[in-house]
Amino acid sequence: MAVYTEVTDEELNSFIGNYDVGRLLSFKGIAEGVENSNFLLHTDKASYILTLYEKRVNPDDLPYFLNLLQHLARKGLSCPTPVPSRDGKLLGTLAGRPAALVTFLEGMWVKRPRVDHCSELGKAMAELHLDGMDYEGYRKNALDVTGWRPLFEQCGARTDSVHAGLGAEISRELDYLEANWPADLPKGVIHADLFPDNVFFLGDELSGLIDFYFACNDALAYDIAICLNAWCFEHDGSFNVTKARALLKGYASVRPLETDEYEALPILCRGAALRFLLTRLYDWLSVPQGALVTPKDPLEYLKKLRFHQTVGNAQAYGLER
Amino acid sequence: MAVYTEVTDEELNSFIGNYDVGRLLSFKGIAEGVENSNFLLHTDKASYILTLYEKRVNPDDLPYFLNLLQHLARKGLSCPTPVPSRDGKLLGTLAGRPAALVTFLEGMWVKRPRVDHCSELGKAMAELHLDGMDYEGYRKNALDVTGWRPLFEQCGARTDSVHAGLGAEISRELDYLEANWPADLPKGVIHADLFPDNVFFLGDELSGLIDFYFACNDALAYDIAICLNAWCFEHDGSFNVTKARALLKGYASVRPLETDEYEALPILCRGAALRFLLTRLYDWLSVPQGALVTPKDPLEYLKKLRFHQTVGNAQAYGLER
Structure with a gap:
């Protein structure tokens, strides 16, 4: 079970404001991923997962992972797709940690x-x-x-x-x-x-x-x-x-x-x-x-x-x- | 943070089958509620919260809480509304624990x-x-x-x-x-x-x-x-x-x-x-x-x-x- 980083209201709103994802409706920490903090977001457009990368992930590896997901999604593979920020970046910063927003994948x-x-x-x-x-x-x-x-x-x-x-x-x-x-x-x-x-x-x-x-x-x-x-x-x-x-x-x-x-x-x-x-x-x-x-x-x-x-x-x- | 009860696929599908909530699309344990295990569900109809009541809640009190939520929702108060099962019950059993399904409330x-x-x-x-x-x-x-x-x-x-x-x-x-x-x-x-x-x-x-x-x-x-x-x-x-x-x-x-x-x-x-x-x-x-x-x-x-x-x-x- 993940250790959740505390995110303030201001930090969250400022972060979400960088993305064209609509209006934020809910934000729940979810009990998945031992390595990172994961939050499930609802907006008036869709559902997303926000991941804060904690210590065990090497930040230098993040572009490899996020670009790979984007590459695979473009090929038609069903996987979480990184949402680029308004200035085209897949990786942002939230609560002092590297953070990324990806599409929510239905399924169990x-x-x-x-x-x-x-x-x-x-x-x-x-x-x-x-x-x-x-x-x-x-x-x-x-x-x-x-x-x-x-x-x-x-x-x-x-x-x-x-x-x-x-x-x-x-x-x-x-x-x-x-x-x-x-x-x-x-x-x-x-x-x-x-x-x-x-x-x-x-x-x-x-x-x-x-x-x-x-x-x-x-x-x-x-x-x-x-x-x-x-x-x-x-x-x-x-x-x-x-x-x-x-x-x-x-x-x-x-x-x-x-x-x-x-x-x-x-x-x-x-x-x-x-x-x-x-x-x-x-x-x-x-x-x-x-x-x-x-x-x-x-x-x-x-x-x-x-x-x-x-x-x-x-x-x-x-x-x- | 809640301690999550493990729910098997069969138990979950059998439980959800008792409710008129559509087809289950996702099921995530959420990090809310110290007393109970809470899961956020998406179906093709709406989002719901499934709560498993753990030890600290007295099962005899559950009808008071669930009937109250139903009463308040009928009066127009915005609160989680219990979803009755097909046979009209607000309280069910899942993984050996009392369990209830309520509507998901957007907001933070x-x-x-x-x-x-x-x-x-x-x-x-x-x-x-x-x-x-x-x-x-x-x-x-x-x-x-x-x-x-x-x-x-x-x-x-x-x-x-x-x-x-x-x-x-x-x-x-x-x-x-x-x-x-x-x-x-x-x-x-x-x-x-x-x-x-x-x-x-x-x-x-x-x-x-x-x-x-x-x-x-x-x-x-x-x-x-x-x-x-x-x-x-x-x-x-x-x-x-x-x-x-x-x-x-x-x-x-x-x-x-x-x-x-x-x-x-x-x-x-x-x-x-x-x-x-x-x-x-x-x-x-x-x-x-x-x-x-x-x-x-x-x-x-x-x-x-x-x-x-x-x-x-x-x-x-x-x-x-």
Whole structure:
């Protein structure tokens, strides 16, 4: 849950006055986005989301994210579209923080995705990858294979306090991934955080993608691997190959996978599992005592990692080539 | 900030299906209401607020609150209007909790009310009091003069840890208020919590009143006293008599004060100040160590109480009779 920055009446009115969005009717802080403060606005024209960027987002990255959203929206992808101010800027300042106004996207995320949701997700992700092909911005993936070991080293000896033997297990996996990580896969803009809460549906139809604040340039198939981890495991830890097949078939119906991408899926899934294992481990060890926010369980991703380690080849994910 | 109850997709769809509100388009937890979980819903018809009542609200009181809102809305007062389910009920159940759907009220609360806001507030409060006259429900004010001493006793010896001598000061004030509290003032439905965050404006016009979960039957002028405390002190602790005059004149333009109400204002203001001093003191002493929520400062209301103790008669509040 976000920590909300206080915005005074004068600051808000002055900020909104910079945009051609009509008369402000309401302004509510919403409980979404752990990283930023988000407010839902109604005006006499439409609904909007106002985001104040808090500490965890690097302000230098904001033009990449906002220009990307504008680029994708122009291509026809359903995503929050930044509203330019009267002087044409996508990024403003409110209450001393970088701030942006984007269109409000109707839809709700699905807490228990079904097979058909996975298929829709696959299609939308492939459209995102195609639409991003000619985006001119570039942002390195700060959490790619080169970023995992430094993160692990920050967790240090306390790693084993979470689970006995975890440090050695991560260390072996890092050795393997660093030695075998595929370098030459097709690259482009990836979302890098397409968890169910960032994908909106209206009924059975996907209505849009949100929260592009991990977007970056990396292997397209790595985005698929993140989603196989996030969408295709059941609550009991079992892997649902029907969901994985639906996701991959949906994706391939829009953008067919190249052979090397397909064959790399098992190692990409291992890498994606380790990436979320490491960030969750780091957050777990960093949460102050007595905090009300419960960090997400790192061991969920240890189980996912172990599953992918048993996978012989990409056919295990359900898609025949 | 509210603790949000998790609502599953199935529960939500089943709940919304009971109401004639159209197709659900979005559903966001909002950061309003410390006592309950509130969600802002868009449907293809309108916007609504869905409230899940958490532990601090007594479920037996909910029919009083919801029927009151319906009564006031029918009289023409601008307030959230409960939406009846298809079988005519205002109160339902969602995620194991009592739940209600109300219309969404456009408007924003004013963080720094000006004189004209106080005048509008006075008028709206008087309208609320007149509209409530023929409401058939009855709810005792749990925090009236008879409820203050038990609350103080729960704070006990730790009171002086907040401020040296505070216990003795409260004790003397309680003796005075219990001996002199006016018994025969005109009574009716009062809001009892009309702080600025419960009063919405659109521009300079008051657009509605919200959050009736302290509403009860008590002296009408006590509601005025609560507002004199909540709206007419500046951040530096000074009393702004121009604001008080505007509030009282606005009120009297809709419902003239009777002589005994007018003359009782100083003691009612002392009582209202003590009531919020005590609840804030209790919350201050009850907050667990390490909690992220900062309780409101009880001493703000000690200063307000001391101001009213110096008031000789009601003319000090700016309204001549």
